[in-house]
Amino acid sequence: MIVTIAFFFLSCEKEDNQVNPIPDIRVNISINILTTPELQSALQPKYIGSANGQKVGYKGHGIYVTKINSNEFRAFDASCTLLSNDSNHSEIEEHLIQENNKLIVYCPKCKSKFNLLDGNVQSGPAKEGLSEYRTAYSGNNLRIYN
Numbered sequence: 001m002i003v004t005i006a007f008f009f010l011s012c013e014k015e016d017n018q019v020n021p022i023p024d025i026r027v028n029i030s031i032n033i034l035t036t037p038e039l040q041s042a043l044q045p046k047y048i049g050s051a052n053g054q055k056v057g058y059k060g061h062g063i064y065v066t067k068i069n070s071n072e073f074r075a076f077d078a079s080c081t082l083l084s085n086d087s088n089h090s091e092i093e094e095h096l097i098q099e100n101n102k103l104i105v106y107c108p109k110c111k112s113k114f115n116l117l118d119g120n121v122q123s124g125p126a127k128e129g130l131s132e133y134r135t136a137y138s139g140n141n142l143r144i145y146n
Contacts, residue, residue, distance in 0.1 A: 021083045022058050022131035029056060029144040031065070039142065042067050045103055045116050047078065048144075061092070063133060063144060064105060066116050073137055075144045076119045076130035080107035105130075 029051040033039050038046035049055065049062040057063045062078040080090040090109035097104050103116040112124025119130035136143040 020128045020131055021081055022077055022079050024146060025058055027056060027063070027133050027144060027146050029063075031142045031144070033137075033140045033142055039065060039067050039073070042069055043103060043117075045105075058131065064116055064130075065135075065142070065144065066103060068117065071137055073135040073142055074117065074119070075133040075135050076114075076116065077133070078105070079131065080110060080112055080126060081121075081128040081130065082107065082110045082112055082124070082126040 029048065031039065031048075031051075036046060038044045043066065045064050045066045047062055047064055049060075055062070057077045058079045063075050064078055065073060065075045067073050078092050080092055082090075090107045092105045092107050092114070097106065099113070099122075102122070104113050104122060105116055106113045107124070107126070110125050112126035113122040114120065114126070114130050115122050119132050121127065121129055133144050133146050136145070
């Protein structure tokens with residue numbers, strides 16, 4: 001009986017087992033908050049296209065950073081997670097809108113919309129949320145890394 005139950009649970013698989021199509025890439029950025037006005041106030045996203053003269057994010061698409069509260073920041077890759085037929089991911093740089101009191105970025109190619117507070121898909125054909133980077137905040141320094 002126990003073997004049958006164990007087999008049943010082990011054989012069940014989630015049907016919609018989506019994997020984020022944005023691969024992990026090396027990111028290690030430090031930002032001085034005092035010189036970045038957008039990140040001094042909560043809910044004011046900042047698009048970062050390059051750091052130390054190098055493009056950042058998957059395919060150099062950049063990263064969106066948002067201060068959530070006094071000690072919490074979220075950072076998401078600015079690449080749409082919908083894989084198109086030509087295997088290219090769309091850049092969602094400079095496509096920030098406010099919609100229903102949410103901070104939304106949208107893909108100009110597929111029209112998917114993503115919430116910058118949690119990275120989740122709000123609408124459109126994309127099934128996976130934005131790829132998230134880790135953040136660490138200490139003093140006036142914000143580190144974005146993976």
